[in-house]
Amino acid sequence: MSQKNTKFQRFPLSAEAARANKKLDFGIVDGHHHLDLNTLPRPSAVYLHFPFEKFGFEPLVKPLPPAPAGYEPPVPFELLAENLRHMLSFFGTQQATMNTFLPSDLLDMVEEAGVKLAGSVHLQAGWEHGPMGELGETKWLQEEVNAPTKGQVATGIVGTVDLLNNTPETVRAQLKAHFQYSAFRGIRYTLSHTRPGMNDLTFNPQDNLVENPKFLANYAVLEEFGAEFDLWCYGHQLHQGVVLAKKFPNIRIALNHFGTPINIGNDKKVYQKWLNDMTELSKCPNVYCKLSGLMKPLGLEKFLYQKPWRTAGPTARDIADSIFGDMIKTTVKLFGVDRCFFGSNFLVDWACARYGELLASFVLALEDIGITSKADLRKIFRENCAKFYKLKLSDEAKL
Template sequence: MVKKVTNEQWLSEVEEEILDPSIAICDAHHHLWWREDSKYMLDDLLLDTNSGHRIVSTIFVECNSMYQANVDTSIAPVGETEFVQGIAAISASNTFGPTRVAKGIVSFADLTLGERVRTVLEAHQQAGANRFRGIRHASGWHASPEIRNSHTNPVESIMSQDKFLAGMSVLNDMGLTFDAWCYHHQISEFVKLARTFPGVTMILDHFGGPLGIGPYEGRLKEVFLEWKDNIQELIDCKNVYIKLGGLNMKLNGHGWHKRSLPPTSDELVGATAPYYEECINLFGADRCMFESNFPVDKESCSYAILWNAFKKITSRNSKIERQKLFHDTAVKVYRLID
């Protein structure tokens, strides 16, 4: 029997009253999968989104799920778009409640295909109909064997390679978005990419991946200062938006998953608020959006606790700023259709 992603019993040990339940939320980043060792499907996601916060819509981001079989590897990722498009159609029927799951779809296409990636992107457009918005080519790479590279098996400095840039030119021609997933020491490379393609709307996932394991273990304060210097390079890249979330993965080094009890929202705020505050101050609410990164972050905390933490972090922001951070910026950037 395929098990769920995390220990629900462990997560249920910490419960809180839902803060500001009327705030409309577009969860800008989550996954769906059915794997040999775990699953996170529509029913699992809805258990989380129905836990008290007002989740009106979500954006699915690729995770190497449900690829087509018996086809060329370059076109296989279109199967993931077909899979999620079906989930989105089920959600849109209103049979399972008002949340519009996967109202936007971010798929995978290998940009190192260069001009040949156009065929793959066109197939995604056909499969995703009115929901496909762009792609993510995860580029997280580190020389340390203690740090797992992204699931796309990138090489070092992939975002600077000529064939990757050729693929990005196609993305630019087609008016599609680009989600970047890299580690904090790679942010400068991403900055160069953003400056090279100012016409491509780019979204930096998970703050640019501040690491806290391997050679960075026990150096959370140092990593923050290094990240802070790097992230400021993006201020003038007006085509870049920041996803606020994804800081509770094992690779971030907080060790929540090792505890006898999961963290409270106050503990999450205490450990991670400087990242959120820095980005909101630097880029403003017009260029930032909250994300759950579930079920990956679910290895550390529950959905209800996570969004409570986000609401506490923004308790001093204006109503309009919060509306943008929790909903409007994601809707604008991914051009979600009512």
């Protein structure tokens, strides 16, 4: 990672966020984030020299390197612009998906929040498929992130293996290769599949994979390795998580982003279905829930419009009083303080909030339902994640 890295602009915390974050006077664990470098083999790499302003887009906060003389884009810029508009219908802004985001950036944001980072979990992020699947991402994270930070960042690595188009033998071989890296813990194989009329993206071409014998045979291999499974689906698919959890009770599942119930902030029917399905999922003892995923598709465009990548953005209280705060409170009530843990989902959630305000919003939401003890805060912001992913935290020797 020798590329020069411009720092993100800092802003002071709101008074209530500063107060809330002071309660986290221990090393926290960020249970869900991504890192990116615009030269990595990921989808954003084709935008390395894309002229954002020429096509009516805001330039990235971190300037891209200039195109060399005679540069020919791998994909025509016009097609890239069209694709970008489609992506932004979900992500809201390219600032949250295409800026370089390195360990130093994450640590700067944590410092701006007024807390210390004891460890983190990196989630797979669209690495190019190679002969051994996405093994290259795990290798990069172990050697270029985990090792240089002495395990402070990417303490745990969640990679991916294709559970639909492989055989169990191939899945077994790929997991064995991933587990050669000490920080590797399991996989996320995204189930998120759109429905007609939904303002979202399809991340898996097939729906109802829990009824697909091939997927189920491959999923079963996870148990052989003691690998955990990160589940990201849409709200209307949460029942599929219930099916998986019951069919494979020995495979631990971490639900990502509350199941991303599309437009929950504007549709009472969406909220009621989400509540019903989360209630059923919470009855499965092998399922934990990540408190994460402050994203535009929930119906939170009002936060996106404040442009937190260039301003102080919404306050922690704004977030805690929104539908997102309600989701936090409801989820913790359902799953309990022993099966929930914090994840920033940065840089993606930067589209709607700054790190420190987002972190504090969880503290405020928990306060609103009477969860204020140091023991409970340590569980949600540190211990539960460390337990779920079996992490060795960077500050353990100092405690």
